[in-house]
Amino acid sequence: xxxxxxxxxxxxxxxxxxxxxxxxxxxxxxxxxxxxxxxxxxxxxxxxxxxxxxxxxxxxxxxxxxxxxxxxxxxxxxxxxxxxxxxxxxxxxxxxxxxxxxxxxxxxxxxxxxxxxxxxxxxxxxxxxxxxxxxxxxxxxxxxxxxxx
Numbered sequence: 605x606x607x608x609x610x611x612x613x614x615x616x617x618x619x620x621x622x623x624x625x626x627x628x629x630x631x632x633x634x635x636x637x638x639x640x641x642x643x644x645x646x647x648x649x650x651x652x653x654x655x656x657x658x659x660x661x662x663x664x665x666x667x668x669x670x671x672x673x674x675x676x677x678x679x680x681x682x683x684x685x686x687x688x689x690x691x692x693x694x695x696x697x698x699x700x701x702x703x704x705x706x707x708x709x710x711x712x713x714x715x716x717x718x719x720x721x722x723x724x725x726x727x728x729x730x731x732x733x734x735x736x737x738x739x740x741x742x743x744x745x746x747x748x749x750x751x752x753x
Contacts, residue, residue, distance in 0.1 A: 656685075657710065659727070660700060663720035665712035670703075679703055687717070 661667065670679040682688055682701035690697045698717040700710040712720070 654705060657702060657705065659720055659723050660710045660712070663712065663723055664716035665700065665710040665720070667706065668709045668711055670707050670709060679707070679709055682709070
């Protein structure tokens with residue numbers, strides 16, 4: 605008699621079959637979870653890029669669509685979602701390539717870039733103030749917010 609007969613009883617499926625079904629089920633759960641996490645990450649990244657582009661437009665950058673083959677090729681040569689500084693006709697030009705959200709190029713001068721940096725700084729300060737306010741509004745229970753002083 606085999607060991608399966610003693611462990612599972614006569615006529616029962618072997619433990620290997622159970623483990624295989626369990627592994628298949630876990631594999632399906634893992635793959636669905638990974639798909640969900642990937643979707644959430646892509647959505648989060650897209651939201652961050654969209655917020656950045658909103659700040660660019662508010663700062664005075666001009667949106668130039670990549671609507672010709674030449675513009676598509678030029679956009680593909682630029683680093684995606686990063687600033688590139690160029691000097692043209694003795695003027696500093698900043699470009700921001702977006703091949704994923706709008707398939708376009710944002711173009712601005714030094715003043716637009718400075719306004720963008722100022723807006724990003726102000727947004728970071730506002731986020732920190734919000735986090736601080738939320739921290740002090742938390743219920744710290746008997747410890748209180750300054751228990752270690």
